[in-house]
Amino acid sequence: MTPVVTIREIGRWVGQTVRLQGWLYNKRSSGKIQFLQVRDGTGLIQCVVVRSEVGDEIFARCDKLTQECSLTVDGVVRADERAPSGYELTVTDVNLIGPSHDYPITLKEHGVDFLLDHRHLWIRTPRQRAILKIRAEVMRAMSLYLDGHGFTRVDPPILTPAACEGTTELFHTRYFDEDAYLTQSGQLYLEAAAMALGKVYSMGPAFRAEKSKTRRHLIEFWMIEPEMAFFRHEDNLRLQEEFVSFVVKHVLDNCEPELRTLGRDVDKLSKVVPPFPRMTYDEAVAWLNQHGHDLKWGDDFGAPHETAIAEQFDKPVFIERYPTHLKAFYMQPDPDRPEVVLCADMLAPEGYGEIVGGSERIHDYYLLKRRFEEHQLPEEAYGWYLDLRKYGSVPHSGFGIGLERTVAWICGLEHVREAIPFPRMLYRLYP
Amino acid sequence: MTPVVTIREIGRWVGQTVRLQGWLYNKRSSGKIQFLQVRDGTGLIQCVVVRSEVGDEIFARCDKLTQECSLTVDGVVRADERAPSGYELTVTDVNLIGPSHDYPITLKEHGVDFLLDHRHLWIRTPRQRAILKIRAEVMRAMSLYLDGHGFTRVDPPILTPAACEGTTELFHTRYFDEDAYLTQSGQLYLEAAAMALGKVYSMGPAFRAEKSKTRRHLIEFWMIEPEMAFFRHEDNLRLQEEFVSFVVKHVLDNCEPELRTLGRDVDKLSKVVPPFPRMTYDEAVAWLNQHGHDLKWGDDFGAPHETAIAEQFDKPVFIERYPTHLKAFYMQPDPDRPEVVLCADMLAPEGYGEIVGGSERIHDYYLLKRRFEEHQLPEEAYGWYLDLRKYGSVPHSGFGIGLERTVAWICGLEHVREAIPFPRMLYRLYP
Numbered sequence A, B: 001m002t003p004v005v006t007i008r009e010i011g012r013w014v015g016q017t018v019r020l021q022g023w024l025y026n027k028r029s030s031g032k033i034q035f036l037q038v039r040d041g042t043g044l045i046q047c048v049v050v051r052s053e054v055g056d057e058i059f060a061r062c063d064k065l066t067q068e069c070s071l072t073v074d075g076v077v078r079a080d081e082r083a084p085s086g087y088e089l090t091v092t093d094v095n096l097i098g099p100s101h102d103y104p105i106t107l108k109e110h111g112v113d114f115l116l117d118h119r120h121l122w123i124r125t126p127r128q129r130a131i132l133k134i135r136a137e138v139m140r141a142m143s144l145y146l147d148g149h150g151f152t153r154v155d156p157p158i159l160t161p162a163a164c165e166g167t168t169e170l171f172h173t174r175y176f177d178e179d180a181y182l183t184q185s186g187q188l189y190l191e192a193a194a195m196a197l198g199k200v201y202s203m204g205p206a207f208r209a210e211k212s213k214t215r216r217h218l219i220e221f222w223m224i225e226p227e228m229a230f231f232r233h234e235d236n237l238r239l240q241e242e243f244v245s246f247v248v249k250h251v252l253d254n255c256e257p258e259l260r261t262l263g264r265d266v267d268k269l270s271k272v273v274p275p276f277p278r279m280t281y282d283e284a285v286a287w288l289n290q291h292g293h294d295l296k297w298g299d300d301f302g303a304p305h306e307t308a309i310a311e312q313f314d315k316p317v318f319i320e321r322y323p324t325h326l327k328a329f330y331m332q333p334d335p336d337r338p339e340v341v342l343c344a345d346m347l348a349p350e351g352y353g354e355i356v357g358g359s360e361r362i363h364d365y366y367l368l369k370r371r372f373e374e375h376q377l378p379e380e381a382y383g384w385y386l387d388l389r390k391y392g393s394v395p396h397s398g399f400g401i402g403l404e405r406t407v408a409w410i411c412g413l414e415h416v417r418e419a420i421p422f423p424r425m426l427y428r429l430y431p
Helices: A056-063 A112-117 A126-147 A187-197 A233-254 A256-262 A266-270 A281-290 A303-310 A365-374 A379-390 A403-411 B056-063 B112-117 B126-147 B187-197 B233-254 B256-262 B266-270 B281-290 B303-310 B365-374 B379-390 B403-411
Strands: A017-030 A033-039 A044-050 A070-079 A087-098 A172-175 A178-182 A199-207 A220-229 A278-280 A317-320 A337-341 A343-348 A353-361 A396-402 B017-030 B033-039 B044-050 B070-079 B087-098 B172-175 B178-182 B199-207 B220-229 B278-280 B317-320 B337-341 B343-348 B353-361 B396-402
Touching (some): A017 A044, A033 A070, A033 A087, A126 A199, A126 A220, A126 A233, A126 A403, A126 B126, A126 B187, A172 B172, A187 A379, A187 B126, A220 A233, A220 A403, A233 A256, A233 A353, A233 A396, A278 A281, A281 A303, A281 A317, A303 A317, A303 A353, A343 A403, A353 A403, A396 A403, B017 B044, B017 B087, B033 B070, B044 B056, B044 B070, B126 B220, B126 B233, B126 B256, B187 B199, B187 B220, B187 B379, B233 B256, B233 B317, B233 B353, B233 B403, B281 B317, B303 B317, B303 B343, B303 B353, B353 B403, B365 B379
Parallel strands (some): B044 B087, B278 B317
Antiparallel strands (some): A017 A070, A033 A044, A317 A343, A343 A353, A353 A396, B017 B033, B017 B070, B033 B044, B070 B087, B199 B220, B220 B396, B317 B343
């Protein structure tokens, strides 16, 4: 019986007859030869059909194949250095499984709205497949790193009684007799879990009902949020640079065909090794002022500021110690300068902006209680979070990394919408 | 400098002085000796404080330590076969980090409502830690298996314009100008992804606004949903039994201390190896009728029926080929008997009920279109799903496995609520 193989592993079968199961991506014909570009979800390969070898009946069958029909192809595997995948199939038989007429996504250019309306089909193209494959490998790399460094995966709830940061930009739902909101971050829950399990991380969806349409924003996005007990700001930065470097290296090592499909400049990625450069917020403001940006101490950075700073470096850069009022209520003040907090944002190079935000958390009960009052956070909703400082509080730190932004950077995408299988954006909920 | 180590890896440091960072779980005293039970998120160890060795000052310091205070303990690691962890620490120094007064969860029994109200602290107990650790290992095992078998992880959207199965029991939210619902299953999206990537799986939250209070139901739960192109019912069952067996073996191999903490009978788990027994729905009805259950062909099974069937076996059992009208619209009819579908539920042993549901999916365009009409599913919402049969349809199958039910079974829990860090149940949204 002919072995059924995948395109990814076809190199193991050189000289042998195998069967592929897949879809017709494209077809070229030159009289007595047809070239079928076949994809099977693991890769793309050229299958050569020679009339004099397969006979008229099979050759005519191939003539009728249309874009994205499903089929099986039997043939002999040949190594071919000119082929993009390194291999070609010399076809001995072809059988149609499912027809495909008037496939909407032709091989010419389409507008992005049309492609997003057909996202369920758009993901079949080699470029979109490559992005989704890299996304999966980024997630795998993150788990590999954290599982290998003593972290326990913990899934914080999605439905929450109150917001982590502010109450605007939340999706609301009725939870039986109560009001519930979709989580923006699992951090507070992860802090509780870190007191139980030491080092923890989450990997799950988060939601922001933000009316913004930028190339960096999704309404529904995935975050990975490590949280570590007995961990200081300095430990946190070291972990982050090791973690991000590990992920990039994993993709370089495991996704060579996909990076090639995307035309990604891998030399740029290979520079992502620890340590990462660091600037304080103060230094960043001074640098921006020297370079024509009108900004005072205490102002937040916008995308143009982030891009200007990040462009100085060929790897991600940390901006540390922002003014306290710019950041979330739970961040630990710098003991030497309480007007700034022990936090850092990590900005990706090449204009991709912030991919990580993290900080040491307040571990003093009284300070946190004061912050609750300043921010008018109701103790009945957040009492449990205060408990973490009441019963065996310890210094702890954590960070959140945006999956789609990280994938967009690693893949070199213009917009995060391609970095998730079915993007949810302003006014886009379909398919 | 004294090396900071975790309890899990302390066996590597026998005879050496190390530092632990953790929390006081419990304390016993017998005059001149104190026994501190210290936990650090990776395990629990007994630390022995001898007055004549540490001196009065440190001994008095230990006297003041209270339940769940955080601390560092320095000491010499001793192998001790009588100790539950196999090791003890002979203390040389102790330092308090964070106090803990009137810790709410004492070491006596508490009611479950009280414990759920204090879930953020309850997870610190050795039993709850063990469950969460096993949950994390179950997720890791699932990814390891699927990533190692050619699957690509794909994250279907959580916010969807319409429901996968029925429209009741959905959480609703306003998505800008539209209505959106929280997903009950990513399956339809995964089918689209399988046509792009071959074999895919998701690992994410799902939601059922069900007003039921049983030991098997959560409002918010996690599902793992593999979906495979070019995959038949028979392939699906074989994959499921290998997958579940792999997960159980992984836990047996990696979570020995946690299973011991839970008092789990591991002999029962070690019987979970392929192949799993199979019954058709017809055979199950006949068997139930023979054993005192009043049930006709066409009736659905309840929990007592599932338990009765599963109790015959010492490993999970498949119930195959249910009547078409009992199952979801997208299931492929048995070609020899169209009144049943090519589906199977997997029932766990020991009364844990259904943990997996799966089927071959309809791949014929016209049959699926007819089902849409029969179930009055609007084509404007599901048109994209029909497209999958219009453009290169292939036989495909998939299944969904409930994470918390699987964890509850592997851990031997009475209720799924302990199998998730922060359970969401009927009227329970806090903490």
